[in-house]
Amino acid sequence: MQEMNLSTLRSEWHNRIYFRDRPSEWKTCGMDSCAISINSFANDDIPGKKPGNHATKMPPTFEVTGMPINLEADDIDNIESTKFESEGVTVSLEEDVNPEAGGVDSIKSTKLECTEDPIHYKANEISVQFLVPGNTSHIFDGFNWLKYGQKNRKNSIHPRSYFRCADRDCHVKKQTELSSDCEGTVSITYYGKHNHLPPNNHVSSNAKRPKH
DNA sequence: AGCCTTTGACCAGCG
DNA sequence: TCGCTGGTCAAAGGC
Ligand SMILES: [Zn+2]
Numbered sequence: 001m002q003e004m005n006l007s008t009l010r011s012e013w014h015n016r017i018y019f020r021d022r023p024s025e026w027k028t029c030g031m032d033s034c035a036i037s038i039n040s041f042a043n044d045d046i047p048g049k050k051p052g053n054h055a056t057k058m059p060p061t062f063e064v065t066g067m068p069i070n071l072e073a074d075d076i077d078n079i080e081s082t083k084f085e086s087e088g089v090t091v092s093l094e095e096d097v098n099p100e101a102g103g104v105d106s107i108k109s110t111k112l113e114c115t116e117d118p119i120h121y122k123a124n125e126i127s128v129q130f131l132v133p134g135n136t137s138h139i140f141d142g143f144n145w146l147k148y149g150q151k152n153r154k155n156s157i158h159p160r161s162y163f164r165c166a167d168r169d170c171h172v173k174k175q176t177e178l179s180s181d182c183e184g185t186v187s188i189t190y191y192g193k194h195n196h197l198p199p200n201n202h203v204s205s206n207a208k209r210p211k212h
Numbered sequence: 213a214g215c216c217t218t219t220g221a222c223c224a225g226c227g
Numbered sequence: 228t229c230g231c232t233g234g235t236c237a238a239a240g241g242c
Pocket of ligand 1: 165
């Protein structure tokens with residue numbers, strides 16, 4: 001049995017993410033090693049958004065960290081650039097430099113920066129969406145989650161599942177849904193960022209660690 | 213005993 | 228204003 005540590009969790013997660021038949025309207029990172037994809041920045045569909053409590057403009061710089069998108073040193077060799085620009089939005093990776101090892105040790109966060117006036121961005125939170133292969137909404141991602149709802153949605157074949165992070169002091173949510181137009185694909189959307197690392201003891205039964 | 217899931221109710225936004 | 232829709236609540240049941 002493989003030891004359950006953070007590095008294992010991260011590499012396992014990273015290995016599980018890739019795109020398949022990605023919807024064309026998605027803005028995607030151009031790097032082969034990066035799994036990040038943004039499904040529309042003008043996202044009004046933010047859970048928990050209260051009337052009068054959301055910005056009419058996206059702040060010029062916002063950050064997504066604590067997502068299971070961390071890349072280890074071995075992966076970085078495959079990255080040609082740590083910056084990617086498209087349509088007024090810059091995606092850059094923040095490096096964690098390790099001088100003793102002679103270079104970058106890991107990439108610890110991803111920054112999303114608007115380089116144009118984001119006048120049409122109404123959301124006050126950023127969401128990050130992944131497509132992963134699978135036929136269940138119970139996808140292992142290294143974090144513990146509590147499922148708090150499930151809804152059938154119009155024009156969707158499969159129900160959408162609603163989760164919040166099992167850490168009481170963390171307010172990250174995620175939604176998962178089996179893709180309607182690509183069989184065998186699960187959409188996972190994260191809202192907010194974790195204020196903690198993935199737990200070493202993974203207990204949530206909604207996303208069991210795959211057995212080897 | 214303690215989490216976690218299930219599931220209908222509930223509620224707010226909107227057309 | 229009323230019904231549809233999607234996000235959340237929470238009681239009850241399961242493991
Ligand atoms: Zn969390």
